[in-house]
Amino acid sequence: MNEHPGGISASLAVILSAAAGLAVGNLYWAQPLLSVIAEDLGVLASQSGFLVTATQAGYALGILLIVPLGDVMQRKKLLSAVMAMTALTLIACAAAPSFGLLAAALAVLGLFTVSGQIILPLCGDLASEADRGRIVGIVSSGITAGILFSRLFSGLAADLWGWRGVYLTAAILNTVMIAVIYYCLPKAPVQAEISYGQLLKGVFTCIKRYPVMRGILLKQGMIFGIAFNIFWTALTFLLSGEPFSYTTFQIGLVSLAGLTGAVSGARLGALQDKGLGGVGMAVFIGMSIVCMTLAAFSGAAILFIVCIAAVFSLAIQGVSVLSQAQLFALSDSERSRLNTAFVVSNFLFSAAGSSLAAFLWGAGGWKAAALGAASASLLALTVHLLEQGKRSIFVRERGAKAVL
Numbered sequence: 001m002n003e004h005p006g007g008i009s010a011s012l013a014v015i016l017s018a019a020a021g022l023a024v025g026n027l028y029w030a031q032p033l034l035s036v037i038a039e040d041l042g043v044l045a046s047q048s049g050f051l052v053t054a055t056q057a058g059y060a061l062g063i064l065l066i067v068p069l070g071d072v073m074q075r076k077k078l079l080s081a082v083m084a085m086t087a088l089t090l091i092a093c094a095a096a097p098s099f100g101l102l103a104a105a106l107a108v109l110g111l112f113t114v115s116g117q118i119i120l121p122l123c124g125d126l127a128s129e130a131d132r133g134r135i136v137g138i139v140s141s142g143i144t145a146g147i148l149f150s151r152l153f154s155g156l157a158a159d160l161w162g163w164r165g166v167y168l169t170a171a172i173l174n175t176v177m178i179a180v181i182y183y184c185l186p187k188a189p190v191q192a193e194i195s196y197g198q199l200l201k202g203v204f205t206c207i208k209r210y211p212v213m214r215g216i217l218l219k220q221g222m223i224f225g226i227a228f229n230i231f232w233t234a235l236t237f238l239l240s241g242e243p244f245s246y247t248t249f250q251i252g253l254v255s256l257a258g259l260t261g262a263v264s265g266a267r268l269g270a271l272q273d274k275g276l277g278g279v280g281m282a283v284f285i286g287m288s289i290v291c292m293t294l295a296a297f298s299g300a301a302i303l304f305i306v307c308i309a310a311v312f313s314l315a316i317q318g319v320s321v322l323s324q325a326q327l328f329a330l331s332d333s334e335r336s337r338l339n340t341a342f343v344v345s346n347f348l349f350s351a352a353g354s355s356l357a358a359f360l361w362g363a364g365g366w367k368a369a370a371l372g373a374a375s376a377s378l379l380a381l382t383v384h385l386l387e388q389g390k391r392s393i394f395v396r397e398r399g400a401k402a403v404l
Contacts, residue, residue: 011139019177020116020139021146032155033163041099054103058110063343068199070118070336083178085112090171094164108242113128117265121335125188126327133325137269140321144262152252169324202337210330215387217345220323222380227351228316233357234369257309261317268318272325284318292374296367
């Protein structure tokens, strides 16, 4: 395919959504398999958690060192390179003869499976201004679906082919996706010609250059990083203990409630295109507050918990899609750097959220965790309303000066 000057088609957006979902899904193949891998490689089950840590550490490094290159390199070549390295590393994971080598391979996998975070700002570049929110919503939905389905598929496939078969299957899927992306992706213009050092510096200085980013990152951090991680971590604790005593697969099925957000991504992003981003953000944050407050008093009613999880996931997706759509509207030439700052901020808030989940669970169980998530959501709403108030004052003052 050639240049795509008139925006981005829905079919291409879906293809990019699938590629982004597969890339992020590569991070989560190991999570349901930790005990199986530990037994096969002869290590303690308690040590297996290091595999997740190694993968996430590699991913954080890849986000910082590779994703900003999207602003200075031809994205088609960059995506092909990182996806090829991802496929090779997945094969290395499948062939790893020892726990240490598997951990090293997973760290390298995390480093290169960053194509989803290259695709998102690319979509911001390719999409027309009037359609950017919807397109970003479609791709964000693919990322959410990729996380959910990778966990579920991993557990099922391991029963059939073993954990090594899971990684071989993933390598095949990623190889096929390379060909699809290379054929379908149009050439996007290179946005800037600057040194690599200046590129990385721009990631850390963009918050100063775009003050509105502070509110975007704080709201996203409170809702996704804190509230989301507290809820789903605490829910795992809740469902694995009495009175539920669910297996890992059963807990995975409950997590499919998150599909409500994934399937609604395009419609959520369209709110920004229609000028309703501010109102939509307030509504979704409000939904998070209500859901977490209700969750605190849900007791052991599993159907009620699943319904709350479904609505909460819709709220989380709404905040994330609108946050990224607003972020990409800040600059036409720095979207990869802006997205890098966005993802790094998410990582920091998510680390805090996971720690808070364990602390709150120990302090007061499910109720304390849910109320903690509600409090984080309330802080996000406060930040948003203060921002909207300042914006309204600015608009009124500018209007008054225009009249004078």
